[in-house]
Amino acid sequence: xxxxxPDFPDTIxxxxxxxxxxxxxxxxxxxxxxxxxxxxEAGVDDLTQAxxxxxxxxxLGGPIGVYESDDYPFLQKEIDLLKERxxxxxxTIGICLGAQLIAHALGAKVYxxxxxxxxxxxxxxxxxxxxxxxxxxxxxxxHWHGDTFDLPENATLLASSDLYPNQAFTLGKxxxxxxxxxxxxxxxxxxxxxxxxxxxxxANIDITALRADNQQYASALEQVSGxxxxxxxMQL
Numbered sequence: 001x002x003x004x005x006p007d008f009p010d011t012i013x014x015x016x017x018x019x020x021x022x023x024x025x026x027x028x029x030x031x032x033x034x035x036x037x038x039x040x041e042a043g044v045d046d047l048t049q050a051x052x053x054x055x056x057x058x059x060l061g062g063p064i065g066v067y068e069s070d071d072y073p074f075l076q077k078e079i080d081l082l083k084e085r086x087x088x089x090x091x092t093i094g095i096c097l098g099a100q101l102i103a104h105a106l107g108a109k110v111y112x113x114x115x116x117x118x119x120x121x122x123x124x125x126x127x128x129x130x131x132x133x134x135x136x137x138x139x140x141x142x143h144w145h146g147d148t149f150d151l152p153e154n155a156t157l158l159a160s161s162d163l164y165p166n167q168a169f170t171l172g173k174x175x176x177x178x179x180x181x182x183x184x185x186x187x188x189x190x191x192x193x194x195x196x197x198x199x200x201x202x203a204n205i206d207i208t209a210l211r212a213d214n215q216q217y218a219s220a221l222e223q224v225s226g227x228x229x230x231x232x233x234m235q236l
Contacts, residue, residue, distance in 0.1 A: 003033055003233040009055030011036045015047060015078075017062025017097055020191040024183035025222040026058075029229050043074045051081035056091040056233070059098030061181065063199065065112070065147050066097070066104045079105055091174045091236055096145055099168070099177035106152035106171065113148040113164060116203040120213045123159040123167055123180070132176065132232060133158050133168060135224045140217045142181040144192070149179075173235045182225045186218035 012035050014023050019041075023030070027037055040050045042062070050057055059082070069075040082105040085092060094102040104110045120140040125131055136159070148164050151157055158168040159180075167179045184192075193200070193207055200207055 003230055004236050008236065009053065010034065011038055011053075011055060013038050013040065013050045013053045013055070013057040015040045015042055015050055015057065015059045015098070017042045017060060017064065018195070020188075020195050021061045021096075022183075023058065023060070024181075024185035024188065025225055026183045026229055029226040033230065033233070042078060043072065047078055047081055051078075051085045054090060056093065056236075057085070059092070059094045059101055060183075061096030061098060061144070063196070064097065066100050066110045086171075086175060089172060089174050092176070093232070094177045095183060096179060096181060099179050100147055100149050102175065102177045103149035103152055103166075103169075106155065108150045108152040108155075110147060110149040113146055115163065116146045116199075116205075117143040117161065117163045118145075118200070118203060118205050119143060119210060120217045121161060123161055125159050126157050128156055128158065131158055132170060132228060132235075135227050135231075139220055139224050140213075141221060142184050142214075142218070143179075144181055144196070145179060176232060182221070182228065184214075184218055184221060186214070186222060189214040189218060 012030050014037060016022060016039055030037055040047055064072055082101055086105055100110045120142055122138060122140050123136055125133055125137055149166055151166050151169060155169040155171045158170060161167050169177050193211060
């Protein structure tokens with residue numbers, strides 16, 4: 001049974017920038033709530049339908065930067081479609097690169113950070129009324145990014161980390177941007193370690209230690225992430 005109004009579209013659209021960075025644990029949450037899921041591949045599929053969707057569209061992560069449109073021309077088209085979607089205040093969640101794209105589309109600066117943030121740690125939650133991420137208190141989340149962004153105008157900051165001040169924000173009740181990875185699934189994080197091996201080694205990340213942290217923290221995050229998504233859907 002869905003948690004939104006009866007006329008809310010029952011299909012979740014998800015835009016992928018990397019094959020193994022999918023909806024993860026959130027996909028099962030959506031199925032349990034009665035939704036269907038349809039994926040679009042950025043750089044391959046026409047994203048017009050995904051960005052024009054009246055229901056929830058989720059923009060997932062990837063290793064490229066929003067400022068690399070010269071090398072990846074599809075990015076500019078994606079940004080243009082996203083700008084129009086945000087103007088219409090349609091339900092949109094951005095994760096990692098998706099959050100950076102939302103920030104950029106809202107006029108904020110997105111740029112390379114001072115260091116890679118890869119690994120598990122807790123967030124500093126903002127003391128804002130009805131913080132959508134309040135369930136994450138004392139729950140480590142997975143960070144995996146090198147870029148960061150300034151807080152867009154009129155956005156509400158939800159969370160920070162020790163390394164970066166802007167980890168999550170909302171704009172109204174429909175737009176949610178998460179720099180960290182809320183979606184990770186405990187049983188499939190090995191593919192991240194395989195797919196991102198070059199980045200991990202270049203950043204001198206201890207892969208064995210990261211795997212151990214994944215095993216320690218991912219299951220707990222799964223439980224909390226489902227609650228956050230349900231709360232987000234209920235407020236639409």
